[in-house]
Amino acid sequence: MSADPAIEVHDLRKRYGEFEAVRGIDIEVQRGEVFGLLGPNGAGKTTTVEILEGYRQRSDGEVAVLGHDPAVRSRELRQRIGIVLQSGGIYGHITPREALRHWASFYPRPRDVGEVLALVGLTDKADVRSRKLSGGQLRRLDFALALVGDPELIFLDEPTTGFDPEARRTAWETIRSLRDLGKTILLTTHYLDEAQALADRVAIVKDGRVLAIGPPRELGVGASHYRVMYRNAQGQLVEHETDDPTRLLHELTESAIARGERLEELSVGRPSLEDVYLELTADV
Amino acid sequence: MSDTLALSWRQYRLERRMFWRNPSAAFFNFLLPLLFLAFFGALFHGEQSKLDHLVPGIAAMSVMSTTFTALAYNIVFLRERGVLKRIHGTPLPTISYFGGVAANAVTNTALQIMIITVVGELFFGTGWPRDWAELVVFVIAGVVCFASLGVAFAHVIPNFESTAAYVNAVFLPVIFISGVFYDVKNVPVFLRDIAEALPLTHLIDGLEGAMVTGKGLSDNLTALAVIGLWGAFGLVFAVRGFSWEQGRE
Numbered sequence: 419m420s421a422d423p424a425i426e427v428h429d430l431r432k433r434y435g436e437f438e439a440v441r442g443i444d445i446e447v448q449r450g451e452v453f454g455l456l457g458p459n460g461a462g463k464t465t466t467v468e469i470l471e472g473y474r475q476r477s478d479g480e481v482a483v484l485g486h487d488p489a490v491r492s493r494e495l496r497q498r499i500g501i502v503l504q505s506g507g508i509y510g511h512i513t514p515r516e517a518l519r520h521w522a523s524f525y526p527r528p529r530d531v532g533e534v535l536a537l538v539g540l541t542d543k544a545d546v547r548s549r550k551l552s553g554g555q556l557r558r559l560d561f562a563l564a565l566v567g568d569p570e571l572i573f574l575d576e577p578t579t580g581f582d583p584e585a586r587r588t589a590w591e592t593i594r595s596l597r598d599l600g601k602t603i604l605l606t607t608h609y610l611d612e613a614q615a616l617a618d619r620v621a622i623v624k625d626g627r628v629l630a631i632g633p634p635r636e637l638g639v640g641a642s643h644y645r646v647m648y649r650n651a652q653g654q655l656v657e658h659e660t661d662d663p664t665r666l667l668h669e670l671t672e673s674a675i676a677r678g679e680r681l682e683e684l685s686v687g688r689p690s691l692e693d694v695y696l697e698l699t700a701d702v
Numbered sequence: 703m704s705d706t707l708a709l710s711w712r713q714y715r716l717e718r719r720m721f722w723r724n725p726s727a728a729f730f731n732f733l734l735p736l737l738f739l740a741f742f743g744a745l746f747h748g749e750q751s752k753l754d755h756l757v758p759g760i761a762a763m764s765v766m767s768t769t770f771t772a773l774a775y776n777i778v779f780l781r782e783r784g785v786l787k788r789i790h791g792t793p794l795p796t797i798s799y800f801g802g803v804a805a806n807a808v809t810n811t812a813l814q815i816m817i818i819t820v821v822g823e824l825f826f827g828t829g830w831p832r833d834w835a836e837l838v839v840f841v842i843a844g845v846v847c848f849a850s851l852g853v854a855f856a857h858v859i860p861n862f863e864s865t866a867a868y869v870n871a872v873f874l875p876v877i878f879i880s881g882v883f884y885d886v887k888n889v890p891v892f893l894r895d896i897a898e899a900l901p902l903t904h905l906i907d908g909l910e911g912a913m914v915t916g917k918g919l920s921d922n923l924t925a926l927a928v929i930g931l932w933g934a935f936g937l938v939f940a941v942r943g944f945s946w947e948q949g950r951e
Contacts (some may be wrong), residue, residue, distance in 0.1 A: 471791060473947075494791040503791070507783030512716075523712050524794045533723035547723075563788070 713802025
């Protein structure tokens with residue numbers, strides 16, 4: 419397999435009439451990577467993903483998905499990708515097994531249907547008509563249909579929205595197992611913990627722009643400030659934000675010692691992804 | 703190419719299976735025209751000339767209901783449900799998908815025409831078709847015409863809840879004006895002029911020639927041309943405006 423990135427996006431733009439939903443996005447997703455597009459609703463995540471999936475035409479910019487321009491909608495590219503839509507339906511009278519058999523026939527080297535059913539945990543419901551399945555079971559069928567063609571690259575658009583915590587964890591396990599199989603995954607989510615739990619790298623998107631990009635851990639570190647907190651002699655909680663915690667701590671402790679005080683409950687915190695996210699996506 | 707055909711065949715088999723699993727659609731497709739046939743057949747009892755018009759009229763109507771109506775319903779439903787969008791994201795060639803869908807509609811039409819032909823012979827004294835080749839030609843022309851008009855019409859329907867209203871707003875006036883139940887030669891001139899412009903009137907003429915009067919294909923070329931013209935119009939709009947997903951906003 420070549421070392422070319424799975425996805426390359428340069429200065430991607432999408433206009434709907436006057437409104438510009440995507441305003442110059444640059445991302446590069448490496449093979450085998452789980453990449454998260456994180457942002458609030460309306461940030462342009464779905465528009466971006468649907469351009470990469472070939473559903474929408476871009477207004478401007480360069481895009482390559484597995485070396486193909488997705489706008490051409492070549493069959494070869496579609497044989498190599500799997501798509502989990504935010505809301506994709508299925509025939510009401512079809513069973514998961516039938517649907518998977520049918521979908522498998524579209525691909526040159528499909529996975530075994532029974533194996534895919536087991537992977538997503540639908541073996542028990544394999545012969546039940548889809549209209550009788552619960553929301554969570556239908557979502558697992560969405561995963562199964564995206565996986566049955568054994569794609570190299572999988573798009574997951576808000577894969578766990580509306581899930582209960584248990585179902586989310588199951589979905590996360592499935593996504594992790596896909597990564598372990600060496601699949602490249604592009605995931606959109608507006609859940610921070612999801613991005614943190616699954617993504618190797620995250621792009622925080624708002625108003626059609628990338629605000630920050632990097633591994634979830636480093637995104638926190640790379641942000642502008644540390645938070646230093648303690649309780650003063652009057653018992654009040656004092657909070658400082660700084661780029662240079664070493665110097666600040668030195669000053670604080672020096673003056674406290676000089677006054678013969680203790681800095682009760684002293685703590686130095688690195689901003690979490692959540693802090694970064696909230697700060698970046700706050701409406702000013 | 704063989705792959706495309708094989709996938710059409712698979713899609714066709716899936717469509718057949720889904721069709722029979724949805725009893726209300728099956729009812730609409732098969733029983734409604736037969737109920738109309740039974741009702742008007744009883745009404746026209748003993749008037750052979752009216753029965754001779756009714757049987758091909760109902761046959762033409764069922765061409766329209768198994769293609770135009772069924773496809774408009776199906777496409778709006780699958781589009782709203784997001785099934786079309788999902789299919790569009792797979793490597794299934796568009797031509798294979800529509801090949802399967804169209805073959806499914808054709809099967810329903812063929813079954814329906816067979817049933818009506820048998821019922822006409824057994825109960826309404828219309829006899830067996832005089833010209834089988836002509837019957838096949840007109841059924842095929844009718845299917846192509848009304849199937850493409852149905853797909854084109856699906857673009858206009860905003861959501862599934864309003865499908866019945868939209869479809870019936872076209873289907874009911876057309877079957878009455880085109881003279882499914884009676885001969886349009888006896889209606890006021892302005893209605894007859896409208897009828898002459900509609901494809902269903904000409905499909906009835908063609909089927910009447912093939913099934914009852916024996917008026918041959920060469921005498922019905924104008925009818926075939928009108929159906930063809932509507933079909934071409936339908937095809938252009940079916941392809942041009944086709945949307946795989948529900949519009950947003």
